[in-house]
Amino acid sequence: MALRVNGKVVTPTGVIRQGCVEINGDRITAVAEYPSVRDGHWILPGFVDMHTHGGGGHTFTTGDAGQARAAAAFHLRHGTTTLLASLVSSPFDLMRDATAAYAPLVREGVLAGIHFEGPYLSSVRCGAQNPEFLRDPSFDELTELIELGDGAVRMVTLAPERDGALEAVKLLTAHRVVVAVGHTDATYDETRAAVAAGASVGTHLFNGMRPVHHREPGPVVALLAAPNVVCELVADGVHLHDGMLTFATSVAGPERAALITDAMAAAGMPDGGYELGGQAVTVAAGVARLTSDGSIAGSTLTMDAALRHAVAAGIPIADAARMVATTPARAINLGDRLGALQVGLRADLVVLDDDLNVVRVMRGGSWVD
Structure with missing residues (x-):
């Protein structure tokens, strides 16, 4: 009926x-x-959240299936019907264990896939990523994860300036894994080379990236200018000034701008002490920062709050709806479903x-x- x-x-x-x-x-x-x-x-x-590390007191970053199920349920109540479980930089053993633990949840439909944000990232632009685990892309590691996941690994964020990065881009995209450029000190030309090799997403644009300069535009301009790249934007008023949110959206258009939460376990929870990738995080007034140096450590955002923030910043609701659902779905190859x-x-x-x-x-x- x-x-x-x-x-x-x-x-x-x-x-x-x-x-x-x-x-x-x-x-x-x-x-x-x-x-x-x-x-x-x-x-x-x-809503389709292609970048979230947890929420409701639960995390995706430890590879625990129970935690992942609870985090997905938390975000579902806030309107997120599809999400990727995003991990942070970690030892390979944890990446392998998480892939094995989350693959059944992907088959069940609880998760749409796994997103490895790292560990193949820039130490200069690591942000809240644990520098202890950063390393060059490994062909062997990626091959094993792809085979183990059997379709569960859906996106990998890497820094294109690292040794072996372009070869990793080609390997991943050959297996229909989306490659995102992020936590990078790459030049404009290095970023364009990654896009030419198959990278198609910019991870939380502006954050964890070499800043724009008029004599070296860097990754931000290269990603915004690439017609096939979807740019992630964190609409919480902390990661991005609203003027930059609306500027980036006007350049990329709602068909290439995707709102994400980049949420951690503290989303929907009280202020206090938390953990991300083995590092202590302090949440005060809803803002998550590393206890050690004050770097922004993900967010406490939900997708419904991101939508409200974007609309309040002046983005029309029809455009904002594309940015929270249609565009991210297409970016992670689910737009036909x-x-x-x-x-x-x-x-x-x-x-x-x-x-x-x-x-x-x-x-x-x-x-x-």
Whole structure:
């Protein structure tokens, strides 16, 4: 029996003010105007977070399947119906154990895949990554992880200036693993070489990157200018000034700008002491920083809060909806299955009130408790 959800429906092409989404089973079967609707809630596609380390007091960074399941459930309540489990730089044993632990959750659909943010990163731009674990890309390590994951490894962030990085990009993309450029001191030309080799994402643009300079544009300009690169943006007012958020969005367009949380376990939790990749983190006034040197250490953001922040900064809601769902889904090669309110895609949607607070969440045609 078909189910109908009525309200202000946000599609990839705009807003249907008096609209409805029709669902049969786990699929969207119709998106249309519904003139009898009056002042309904906002209906957006389920959020897709391609970069999150945890939330609700639970973390993805330790390779613990129970923790991963609980973190995914926390973000699901905030409208994130699809997410990657992001790890931070760590020893290979942990990367291998996490892949083995999370692959069943990927097959089950709890996770959309694994994202290794490191350890093949710049020590100069490591941010909150543990410098003890940073190293050059390893062909053998990556090959083993790809084979062990059997499709579970979906994205790897690396610094293109490290020895062997371009060969790693080619290896990963040959196995349909998305390569992101991040935590990098690369030059403009080094970044362009990585993009030419197949890199297609910029990890939390501006953060953990050589800054823009008019005589050496660096990675930010190279990534923004590349027509096939999706740029991650953390819309929390801490990682990026709102002026930079809207500027980057205007340059890349909503089809190449993806909002992410970069959340850690402290998302949705009180201020206090936490841990990330073996390093102590202090959260004060909702901002997570390394206890040792004050570097930003992920965020306490959720995707619904990121959406609200982006809209408050002046990004139209139809564009913001693409940035929290359609664009990240396409960036991680899931755009043919989910990420938009379109006929034939999985019935993932978020119902929001006029203040863009979550009212209800649907995943695969079923309402989430």
